[in-house]
Amino acid sequence: MTTKFTKDFFAALIFLVLGVLMFTESYKIKQLSFGIEIGSDFVPKLIAIGIMGMSLILLIQNARKKGLAKQAQATEKQQEDKGMKVSFYGTIGLLTIYVTLLEKIGFVPMTMLYLFIQMNLLKSSSKKNQFLIAGLSIICTLLVYYLFKNILYLMLPEGILG
Numbered sequence: 001m002t003t004k005f006t007k008d009f010f011a012a013l014i015f016l017v018l019g020v021l022m023f024t025e026s027y028k029i030k031q032l033s034f035g036i037e038i039g040s041d042f043v044p045k046l047i048a049i050g051i052m053g054m055s056l057i058l059l060i061q062n063a064r065k066k067g068l069a070k071q072a073q074a075t076e077k078q079q080e081d082k083g084m085k086v087s088f089y090g091t092i093g094l095l096t097i098y099v100t101l102l103e104k105i106g107f108v109p110m111t112m113l114y115l116f117i118q119m120n121l122l123k124s125s126s127k128k129n130q131f132l133i134a135g136l137s138i139i140c141t142l143l144v145y146y147l148f149k150n151i152l153y154l155m156l157p158e159g160i161l162g
Contacts, residue, residue: 012058019052090121106159111141 026044098114115137148154
């Protein structure tokens with residue numbers, strides 16, 4: 001968007017200057033009268049006015065597009081900031097609940113639930129694939145449980161599954 005804006009802006013300025021130069025130079029055209037009121041400078045002036053008009057329209061359109069783009073960026077930034085706050089405070093709350101219930105419920109169910117909710121919290125709303133997130137939560141939890149239990153020989157909280 002920015003490069004297109006820049007290209008259009010400079011093209012409009014160049015053609016505006018060209019139109020002004022063409023208009024002022026058309027006064028230097030020698031007037032030849034063929035019995036009609038329109039002189040030989042009429043068409044060059046008409047073309048110069050057309051070029052200047054089109055250039056001004058392009059400049060106005062680009063100014064509006066840039067204004068709309070800035071508004072869209074500001075709105076997007078506000079939504080992003082709000083999303084980051086929700087993610088941050090949501091993560092803090094989720095971790096607090098996880099640590100509180102880990103001993104009572106157990107590592108496997110709590111970690112699966114925690115990972116599922118955490119991934120949904122951090123992932124953008126337009127790209128949520130619940131089956132993928134659930135699968136990752138289950139696989140990661142079971143891999144970590146297997147690693148701690150059978151390879152490192154460390155006990156994890158078993159909770160109600162005891």
